[in-house]
Amino acid sequence: MRSAFSRLMLSTATSFLLGISGTAQVQAAKVAIIDSGSNLPGITGIDFVRGDDTPNDESSNQHGTTISRIISVFKPVGDIIALKVVDSSFTFSPSRSEAALAAAVEMPDVRVVDMSNRNPISLGALQAAADGGRVLVINAGNRAKGRPDGIAEFAPLLNGTAIIVGAVDPDKSLAPFSNRAGDLAEFYMVAPGSTQFNSTQGTSFSKPHVSGLAAQLLSLFPNLSVQDAVNIILETADDLGEPGVDAVYGHGLINVQKALDPAEGEMIAPGGGSGGGSSAGVVVAGLAVVGVAAAVLIKRKPLETTLVLDKYERAYTMDLTKLSQVRPSHGSLDSVLKSLNVLEKTHVISQSADKTAFLRVTEPTLENATTYNPTSWLNDDPAFNPEPSMSMYENSVDGSGYSFHINSSLNNELGALGLASTPEDQISFLSNKTFSSPFLGYSNHGVASQMTHALTDSASLRLGLSRVDDETRFGLRSDAAVFELSHKREKLSVSASVGHLAEYGSMFGGSTNSPYGVDDAKTYSFGFSGSYQLADNIRMIGNYSHGFSNVNAADNTLLSNFSNLQSDSWAMGMIFENLFQGRDRIGFAVSQPLKVTQGYVDLTVPHDISADNVVSSTTDRVDLSSGGRELAVESFYRMWVGEKTRFTTYMMHQRNPSNLSDASSANTILGIFEYQF
Numbered sequence: 001m002r003s004a005f006s007r008l009m010l011s012t013a014t015s016f017l018l019g020i021s022g023t024a025q026v027q028a029a030k031v032a033i034i035d036s037g038s039n040l041p042g043i044t045g046i047d048f049v050r051g052d053d054t055p056n057d058e059s060s061n062q063h064g065t066t067i068s069r070i071i072s073v074f075k076p077v078g079d080i081i082a083l084k085v086v087d088s089s090f091t092f093s094p095s096r097s098e099a100a101l102a103a104a105v106e107m108p109d110v111r112v113v114d115m116s117n118r119n120p121i122s123l124g125a126l127q128a129a130a131d132g133g134r135v136l137v138i139n140a141g142n143r144a145k146g147r148p149d150g151i152a153e154f155a156p157l158l159n160g161t162a163i164i165v166g167a168v169d170p171d172k173s174l175a176p177f178s179n180r181a182g183d184l185a186e187f188y189m190v191a192p193g194s195t196q197f198n199s200t201q202g203t204s205f206s207k208p209h210v211s212g213l214a215a216q217l218l219s220l221f222p223n224l225s226v227q228d229a230v231n232i233i234l235e236t237a238d239d240l241g242e243p244g245v246d247a248v249y250g251h252g253l254i255n256v257q258k259a260l261d262p263a264e265g266e267m268i269a270p271g272g273g274s275g276g277g278s279s280a281g282v283v284v285a286g287l288a289v290v291g292v293a294a295a296v297l298i299k300r301k302p303l304e305t306t307l308v309l310d311k312y313e314r315a316y317t318m319d320l321t322k323l324s325q326v327r328p329s330h331g332s333l334d335s336v337l338k339s340l341n342v343l344e345k346t347h348v349i350s351q352s353a354d355k356t357a358f359l360r361v362t363e364p365t366l367e368n369a370t371t372y373n374p375t376s377w378l379n380d381d382p383a384f385n386p387e388p389s390m391s392m393y394e395n396s397v398d399g400s401g402y403s404f405h406i407n408s409s410l411n412n413e414l415g416a417l418g419l420a421s422t423p424e425d426q427i428s429f430l431s432n433k434t435f436s437s438p439f440l441g442y443s444n445h446g447v448a449s450q451m452t453h454a455l456t457d458s459a460s461l462r463l464g465l466s467r468v469d470d471e472t473r474f475g476l477r478s479d480a481a482v483f484e485l486s487h488k489r490e491k492l493s494v495s496a497s498v499g500h501l502a503e504y505g506s507m508f509g510g511s512t513n514s515p516y517g518v519d520d521a522k523t524y525s526f527g528f529s530g531s532y533q534l535a536d537n538i539r540m541i542g543n544y545s546h547g548f549s550n551v552n553a554a555d556n557t558l559l560s561n562f563s564n565l566q567s568d569s570w571a572m573g574m575i576f577e578n579l580f581q582g583r584d585r586i587g588f589a590v591s592q593p594l595k596v597t598q599g600y601v602d603l604t605v606p607h608d609i610s611a612d613n614v615v616s617s618t619t620d621r622v623d624l625s626s627g628g629r630e631l632a633v634e635s636f637y638r639m640w641v642g643e644k645t646r647f648t649t650y651m652m653h654q655r656n657p658s659n660l661s662d663a664s665s666a667n668t669i670l671g672i673f674e675y676q677f
Contacts, residue, residue, distance in 0.1 A: 029218035030079045032104035034115040036064035037084030045082030048096040055084035066198040074212025094120040105132040114211035117150030130161040137211040139203035140166040140179040147182025155187040160227040165207040167193025181250035188250025221314040262310040291508025293594040296627035298324040302605035326658040357394040399454035411436040416543040419493040419531040431591040434571040439501040439525040442509025445470035475512035477504040491533040499525045519554040537577040544570045565599030584639040596624040628661030646674045
């Protein structure tokens, strides 16, 4: 029984770039040629003129021999059967032609019949061949008519098994002698009408290109129906003449490579999910993203030869690792460059002796801007696309307050950053999320809020809520809540937190509806943060977070049988104020982003499919804690040049980036100038 399916969206243009190749499963699909026989060495067949098994070609222009030579470009000579029905006079007989067609249908390995439109074969005999599962390839005729003639006229009555083939010249214009598509355009295509094997031309020498391709398709993909083979050949033809199927060229010019490539549209990878559901799969557009905590998944060797099926269920092998990407633990340079179009405005709503309220808005435009926000891109996903965001704050002198955010995170308000910074003066490490809570969700797209209640002069309780609804980027959806109790003294501030994160369709921020998707993942977390004032202008900050995750596998993915997972992250840093000049700031940090430290999952990768559609897979029990552990060392320096210009530079070195042991170390250097208008 075929297992469940997960689907990958690909286009033919990128198929081989991604490492797709046809499987090695090949079965003989032979071609029967009903013509004048063949003198090509090695060909077997039947002579219906003399009644023996030596179908020698006696025609003056070696008509049948030329057809067999063209087909031999696609198929071995041993897969070509010559059924001779005419002698040197090239006179057809209804009895001989119909007997040859009946013989071809009786041969189980013959799946394609190549025949001249001049063969006097009845509609009933042709329909019997169509019902017998044979592709019927018929030339259009050489009378320069407006539509095909002869038995080609029966094509609409042959249940989608017939292809009519006209001829084009080397310049791809219709050959002057070729009959046009006319009202049979739906069944018509063209191929070269001349060949190196013969000095004469004709649509008879066009059709063997199509016959050979049909046989090659049915050999490589024996599970194809003849109707599917016909559709593939017609749909992948290069459009000629008027756009679309037209009355001259029909579907257009044969394109062999495109016909053998995966069809445009959905591809399916027979999966090993827990549900074992139906063939209805999960559609994924573009990359399959894996959360950094479970990055080791994309390095599994079996993924390099994953079996995938196109919409016709043709089997190919794909290097799925080339279609997989780890969500980076820190902001990427590409994200930074794209975010340069995001600008920020701050509006004071109200201000009194004991309370201040203000609104901060970012817009994806360079017009009418006052201040560029240099931290808007941090901690966002790899497909950063600036969108408007809004944050509203109200803070009281007793420490109480609230904030509300649209498309903006709480990273600077919880954990170590919440202890060491304020909404008006935020710290901007590249590893900001590691200094806060990594379990608030994995995208800024959605809504978030926090409420702080002052318990005493030095203690407060904070509730943070976050809802991610990021359908435009990998379909992320999650809800999170964090309770944080903090205690602040003159020099030392500490906090402890507990939280809950519910992800729907993904885990650790991976993309939903992907080979690595899940039904849901629930993570319970705790964390500790601290900030210590070493001197008037020196602070040390630190954060540790630990999570316990329960993951429910989904149907139609490659993952199943999750154990309970544990993960953690930590960061420590030092911040210096007014070190070289007034209002400057320098920071140093070392951190390890979120990583699974305990837990397993089964990764089931399909690798083969039989002719009767039985899928073979391998299952690997993956230790998600294996692989490397990223260590990031970074610094930043911010200085003011005058009253309106600020310069910030970031430097980061990452060892084993994205928690991949075989990943080369990464270095990032970034400088940003800001000017206030």
